[in-house]
Structure formats: C-alpha cells, structure tokens
Amino acid sequence: EADIYQTPRYLVIGTGKKITLECSQTMGHDKMYWYQQDPGMELHLIHYSYGVNSTEKGDLSSESTVSRIRTEHFPLTLESARPSHTSQYLCASREGWNQPQHFGDGTRLSIL
C-alpha cells in the first residue's frame, strides 16, 4: 500500500476563509501532484513539484498556491475560499518517470 496521506478528508467551510489542505508521503518521492476532480469528470492537474523548492502550475487554472519546503510535505492553500472552489482535491506522488502515481484518499471541500 502507498503511504500518502491527506487531511482533512472532508471540510465544509464558509466563504472567505483561508484553507490549507495537507498532503504528506513517506516514500521519499520527489515528484508530487495536486489534482482537482468534480463528479463525473476527469482529474485535472492544478499543481506539481519535482522536489524541494520546486513548484509549478498545472493545466487547470487554480487560485490555490502550494509550497514544497520538505520532500514529504506538499500543502495546498486557498487564501480566500469561494463556492467555486467546491470540489474534490487529490494529492499524488511518484518515484520517477513512467512510474505510476500513488494517490491519497482526497479531501472533499465544500464552500458555503
């Protein structure tokens, strides 16, 4: 089993709040990813990182930001949550190119 953890699993919060979604992995993977997925839709990449101090935006425009200060930790932050941010957020990591990604169980975020 992959060792990648996301917290919280579920979050319901009001508009305008600052939110941080946590993602940690214990496999020592350099490559980490954040995806956003709405019901019945494909996973959309919103951020990725190749290693410490490396972060890049993905294909889907997102108002979130990420940081990578430690290899094992890749948090995602929304400075001011809006209802349009309601979605499922999935974190993943992998060892190298042409290797499968290991996913966390996701955070289901609802902004009221």
Add this chain to the structure above:
Amino acid sequence: DQQVKQNSPSLSVQEGRISILNCDYTNSMFDYFLWYKKYPAEGPTFLISISSIKDKNEDGRFTVFLNKSAKHLSLHIVPSQPGDSAVYFCAASAGSGGYQKVTFGIGTKLQVIP
C-alpha cells in the same frame, strides 16, 4: 478537448464472466498507459500499466491490451469478482524528463453482479 476518452460511463457484468473496459486516445505522442481503480471515498489505486513498445501486459486476473494503430486501450478482468466493482480510470502520458504530463479519462463504473 479530451485526449483520453472512456465512452462507456458504466458497465455491468455477472460474477465469473469477463469485464472489458475500453479507452481511446487521440495524442500519438502518448507512450505510457495506466489503469487505476477507485472505490468510493478513496483515492485512485494503480492497477496495471503498459508501455507503447508492448501490446499486452498481464497481471493475474488483469490484462491490458494496446492497439497503437487504432489508438485504443482495453482492460480485461477475468474472472470478474464483486470486489472489482469500482470506477476504472484510463490514463496516458507522453515523454520523459522535463514535465511528463499524465492525462486521465473520466472513468467507467464497473458493477459486478454476484
């Protein structure tokens, strides 16, 4: 513009029979393909993969077939079991080094009926 398409949103199969899940892609640069399984309230779990240099890869009850000329990928599950009931995502990636993008399909929900 979906580059990875799973045209069947759902599939029902009797226990013990074969399940065949299909996936089509449009980007000829894709060279690595994967299948993931997802249970409700969990993240996707890697199932099986195949490189573009092969046309078949087998792992236990799961076999992935790749037809590059048709840009078609399929996952065969034999025999199907009730525990296989889940959403199956097809994914594809291109290139190596730099940023290797992984593109996912929207998934096919498989129900295996006991």
